[in-house]
Amino acid sequence: MAQPANLKKLARERMERTGESYTTARKNILTDKPEGPKAVRAAAARNYAKEARDARAAEKTGKKPKPAPAPAPAPSPAEELPEYPAPTDVVQYDAGLWHRVLTQAGVTNPATGEPMSEALLAGLAGGIGFMVFTFEYEEVTTATIVTRAHPEPYTQNLLTRSGAKVNERTTGSAERAAEYLDHALDAGRAVVVRVAVGALPWIESSEVDEAETIDLAIVGEHEDDLLVDDGSGSLMPISPSDLAAARAKRKKEKHWQAWIPSRRxxxxxxxxxxxxxxxxxxxxxxxxxxxxxxxxxxxxxxxxxxxxxxxxxxxxxxxxxxxxxxxxxxxxxxxxxxxxxxxxxxxxxxxxxxxxxxxxxxxxxxxxxxxxxxxxxxxxxxxxxxxxxxxxxxxxxxxxxxxxxxxxxxxxxxxxxxxxxxxxxxxxxxxxxxxxxxxxxx
Known part of the structure; x- marks a missing residue:
């Protein structure tokens, strides 16, 4: 089978667009398989999110008239929060996510007065480690290597050792979970939720393990959608119903969410x-x-x-x-x-x-x-x-x-x-x- 000289680069570019694994992206390039409808929707979603960000930036600079205010009450001047940072140049996903959430909440490193960095949070979570396993299945042999801290609870250690005030909730009720989410968003804070990866609209469910989960930050609303930070570099829109479905598939810690209610x-x-x-x-x-x-x-x-x-x-x-x-x-x-x-x-x-x-x-x-x-x-x-x-x-x-x-x-x-x-x-x-x-x- 003829292989392009830049196959790895092409595969990674396709991964960015489609959410496919490296193996699947590589295979589909070699077999000339077109990108599926979910990939098209994901690309459109990213463009949509970029337009939403550009619109907000234009509003702040006075280049466009401001639309009618959102129904959620804005923080008073004394409670005004920093802008949510752009999710770029991340080395470790969870530490990077919480760096952005804690920065937006106004939490700082007491030694410097600056936001708690990704490096600091990653180290507090456990930093580095090593684990290697192989498992043989009927059609594939897996090779797993982990170079971050393992098996300790990475995110929980991060939150506990950060010293920030963290409001965590779990509930078996999707309706109550939505209420908890709205309450935090109304306070002007980003909210981290735990979801099944395969249930996200921009992911091909057949390409991920059913049990695989990921934490996402819900950073606000745009019209009828919620805006999600999934570490991709742009905010992804998702409907409340799609988010609820993805959260519900997480059986353990069902409808878990965490947010930072104060600058402490x-x-x-x-x-x-x-x-x-x-x-x-x-x-x-x-x-x-x-x-x-x-x-x-x-x-x-x-x-x-x-x-x-x-x-x-x-x-x-x-x-x-x-x-x-x-x-x-x-x-x-x-x-x-x-x-x-x-x-x-x-x-x-x-x-x-x-x-x-x-x-x-x-x-x-x-x-x-x-x-x-x-x-x-x-x-x-x-x-x-x-x-x-x-x-x-x-x-x-x-x-x-x-x-x-x-x-x-x-x-x-x-x-x-x-x-x-x-x-x-x-x-x-x-x-x-x-x-x-x-x-x-x-």
Whole structure:
């Protein structure tokens, strides 16, 4: 099958337009499959949202007459809130989402007086980690890699350690959920809701797992629609009924929502303590000195630095059924598995650019501005270098590799993974030494 020289670029551009996975976008380009009606609607929705934003911007500059005021009461001048930030240049999806929500609510970092950054929130959530799993199904073999903190509750840690006042609600009633949402929007705040990904109108449901969920920020209303921040870079319109349906499919924490009702920011000493707690937990997870709650003991070697060594061994193994050479002997499973692996490493949900290590370096630099935590800045360079190492690994992953040379590819990946594991251990061990001096009682 003839392949365009810029196939990867074309596939990613199609992913942006259609919401398809990398594998599906690539396959559809190769087979000349036209973009479906949902893709057309998604593109139209993005244009619609852009027009709505441009209209609001024009109103503020006086270029257009203002329309009749919305029925929801506007905040008084004393309560006026910052404008909701544009969702651009995000490294980690959930931390980026909550950075925008907290910024719009007026919550700040007490050390700087500035909004709490994506890097700070990502670090408070747990920052970095590692997990790798493969599962063989009837038609496909999956390859999952997670480079953010795992398995701790990422978003809940972020919210708790941010020190902001958070109003969380769950309800079995769609009607009551809509009332809760309206109440928060009437207060001029963005609201984060949890939905089933496949139930969103702009997503092809056949391309995502039925159980996959995502948090979205509802930032306001436009005519009869709600405007949604889904991290795509533009606000997407969605009808209240479509949103209710997507929320209802989330069986656990049904109709969950969270919003920030006040500007209350953490006290300096509280944020300092929470930073130390977060770094200590992250470091313990990586080094294997902290308990992995909810994870069976026999799976512990898939997590942290131990997991990195385990993966390197499986990559090098060319003879047993646990080795990747045997697991991915079938060409279709090989291509799909590597595409999925690359997606995990470059997507912003469970991984991110440079394995999120660069973002963690930024976090340590910011934490060094807190009283007594200045020594943390000394460790930022280690994680900045690790970011480059993770980028090198992600660039090795080639879904189009010739199946006959897959063992050689896996061998190169194993060598790089071992280099990363050794560097991760050095960095985490050095950081543990600093933590012991900053928090002797911990």
């Amino acid at each position: 920011s953490p006290k300096l000493e509280t944020l300092t303590a929470n930073v130390l707690e977060a770094i200590t937990e992250t470091n313990g997870r990586l080094l294997g000195t902290a308990e992995l709650k909810g994870i069976p003991v026999h799976f512990a070697n898939r997590f942290g630095i131990a997991g990195m060594h385990t993966w390197a061994e499986r990559l090098r193994d060319t003879s047993t059924k646990k080795g990747w050479t045997q697991i991915f002997a079938d060409p279709q499973r090989l291509s799909a598995g590597l595409a999925q692996l690359h997606g995990f490493m470059t997507d912003t949900r469970f991984g991110g650019f440079g394995g999120l290590r660069g973002l963690y370096a930024d976090f340590l630099d910011e934490c060094a501005e807190l009283p007594g935590l200045e020594p943390l800045a000394e460790h930022a360079a280690d994680y900045a270098q690790l970011s480059a190492d993770w980028i090198d690994l992600s660039e090795m992953i080639d879904p189009d590799v010739d199946p006959e040379v897959r063992s050689e590819l896996f061998g190169r990946m194993a060598d790089q993974m071992e280099r990363i594991a050794q560097a991760e251990e050095r960095a985490a061990t050095a950081l543990a030494g600093t933590l012991a001096t900053l928090n002797p009682a911990g």
